Amino acid sequence: MLFGLDGVEIGLIIVFLTLFSAILSGFPVAFAIGGAGIISFGIIAALDSAGLLIHHAIDTGSDAYNALVASGIAPEKISVFRNPDLPTEAHSVFPRGWEYALDRNVSFIVNRINERVIAGQSIETLLAVLMFVLMGIVLERSKIANDLLTTMARVFGPLPGGLAVSIVVVGAFLAASTGIVGATVVTMGLLALPTMLRNNYSPELATGVIAASGTLGQIIPPSIVIVLLGTLAGDLYSAAQETRAVEAGCTDALTYLGQPAVVSVGTLFQAALVPGVMLAGLYAAYAFGFAMLNPSKAPAVALGDGGGEPVTRGEAFTWYLGVPVALIAGAILGAQVGLVGEQSTRVDSFTDIGQSASLRTNVSETCQASMIELHGQEAWDAAIAEQTKIEASGGVQESRRLSEEEIVDLRAEKVANAAPIGTGIMILTVIMGLILAIARGVSPSSDPVPLLIGAGGLVLGLLVDTVLISPATSSGWTVIYMLIPWALSLYGCKFAVVRLSKNELLRVVFPPLVLIVAVLGSILGGITNPTPAAALGAAGAIMLAAYRKLAEQDRSPKIILNSTLAVLVMILIGVNFDLRINTSEVSFESWVAFFFAYAAYLYALFGLLFSCWILFKAGVLSPAVRETAKVTSMVFTILIASQLLNLVVISFGGEHYIQQFLKSFDDVRTVFLIVMLVLFILGFVLDFLEIIYIVVPIVGPVIYGAHFDPKWVTIMIAVNLQTSFLTPPFGFALFYLRGVAPKEVTTGHIYRGVIPFVLIQVVGLAILWFFPSIVTIVPDLMSN
Helix, strand or coil: CHHHCCHHHHHHHHHHHHHHHHHHCCCCHHHHHHHHHHHHHHHHHHHHHCCCCEEEEECCCCHHHHHHHHCCCCHHHCCCCCCCCCCEEEEECCCCCHHHHHHHHHHHHHHHHHHHHHCCCCHHHHHHHHHHHHHHHHHHHCCHHHHHHHHHHHHHCCCCCHHHHHHHHHHHHHHHHCCCHHHHHHHHHHHHHHHHHHCCCCHHHHHHHHHHHHHHHHCCCCCHHHHHHHHHHHHHHHHHHHHHHHHCCCCCHHHHHCCCCCCCHHHHHHHHHHHHHHHHHHHHHHHHHHHHHCCCCCCCCCCCCCCCCCCCHHHHHHHHHHHHHHHHHHHHHHHHHCCEECCCCCCCCECCCCCCCCCCCCCCHHHHHHHHHHHCHHHHHHHHHHHHHHHHCCCCCCCCECCHHHHHHHHHHHHHHCCCEEHHHHHHHHHHHHHHHHHHHHCCCCCCHHHHHHHHHHHHHHHHHHHCCCCCCCHHHHHHHHHHHHHHHHHHHHHHHHHHCCCHHHHHHHHHHHHHHHHHHHHHCCCCCHHHHHHHHHHHHHHHHHHHHHHHCCCCCHHHHHHHHHHHHHHHHHHHCCCCCCCCCCCHHHHHHHHHHHHHHHHHHHHHHHHHHHHHHCCCHHHHHHHHHHHHHHHHHHHHHHHHHHHHHHHCCHHHHHHHHHHCCCCHHHHHHHHHHHHHHHCCCCCHHHHHHHHHHHHHHHHCCCCCCHHHHHHHHHHHHHHCCCCCCCCHHHHHHHHHCCCCCCHHHHHHHHHHHHHHHHHHHHHHHHCCHHHHHHHHHHHC
């Protein structure tokens, strides 16, 4: 053996050194990865042909091996790591020759490009990357960060370390609206770093908090890292659990687990929300604690007020806290006591399929033992009892078509049990009530009559819904009944919006906040998957940027505002009316609703095209589209190149060798810790894209094939990858910041400043390790 190492081990070392050297060569990363794959394959093939690479594998024909298999140990669990005493046989790393391996690699790379890039199941999800990138770049070029930094500095500046805390808040806000690390770090470095240094902030704290806050976009949804990881995690988890089920003696993962082995990008977005906010909180807590211990290095700074109307403490408490809490609590209480609820009379034409047992019980003895070990004896006994009860009642009932009489009876039952106030009308009442209350708090000295008229309209609307509108009332008559209350409410909201627009904090925060709620709300609420949500975000970002550009030019933004209103009208009509016009019978009400919705759609489309024209004339759209094309092309090129490098590792047995090593540990938690440590170390020299597409596919079958929750595994990896942006010497956030930092800020300042935040990342990983419910709480709540 060369240097006393196994041939596969030498091959892995060659691949890593070649990849590392290629990245340091200065070539674009995507081409460096592909070139590393080709060069490393050539070196390994040459050494193998010279007889220098010898792999020692277990001799499967030996008596000791056959005796071990006869004792009941599965062949898949036998390896040189678990059973080093077994006889081995020496052969080359390319048993059939490097020519055969080359032929397989060429054919497989074509198949993988087709499956994962061009026409695979994940291509629709990957399209979200393009639109999230466009959304982020457009928002960055609309200079939203400038206003956010100024406003948040005024809010938090008077606190110790307030400027640093404001950086964290803005970083989290930009993460949820843009998610572009480079743009966020550069923008905050240009705008905030000079201000912090002028106010005697420590260069280490200033650079560290800017670099760390800029990376929050990699974990707070919508995160490109999670989109890319999610497309891999779904395939890895499904395949790994199928293998695990077969090894356990079961036919498939659904039988063994009792549930489908699936994980989606939308679910991962839900899982990442709390960990992302937690990390932002840890950053802010460190900045505040540093300021308390070192007040001279992070002093409080008063940057002046935003020019808003003075508000007393009592007025602020009443209108900013008291009334909003009362509105929300009242709606929740009404839902609990049955005053507010669903008023739909829709009835299915078929009965539900009968409930099956919680676990499949018609399995082999080996599978039964494995399922009891996984789920527990109590769960198995409960499933047996459920299956016995089902069989005693004649088996699982099939779905059947309901008769007209049964449908009428069910509809009458729904009408009788319906709540007096509909959920939709209550939600609209709460939203408009919050607008009126906050507007009153922003300007207490202004005439309250318009706001009182709006509030009266809300109360009148609830009374009309209770007295005149029943579950059997059509959508058309509901609109007619609610015309006067809604007109009064909108009259008050019109004055409220004008007053709110005069408050700097609300004027700056509210527009991107609406965009964030629209994008994340549609994903987290399960309304749509990430790709349509990303399209909504990209369109919203374009309209928001055009709105800001028109405001800078002192031109009226009414077209964009009306287009936004048209989108809301479309949503409300689509939710409340049947817009299907290709059925045999279409009511007059449906035709009217369809034409109104179609007119709103055309106007919204016109508003989007108008926004594109405004940004094009202003020189914003063309650079944003070019930059989006560059970033997206880089991502997909790295995806293709990493497949080539991955196939090279597979061809000489490197992937199998690593997986055997990991499977040699009895405790899967130890395996996962090893993987996380390796990812953390690789983060010092590799970008997150290389790690996702080169390393994760190799170790994924082992860690996703264990008993861990796949959401928890993926988020742990994502947080770990976020650290790769901060770790010296190749952390990308450090390079971005170095490029825009003033001359008095040295590279040593940046490195020393980022070390505490790297340690905070480790602390965050430890918290998620010991409290995995932090990851699963939101998906569990949404599923229920």
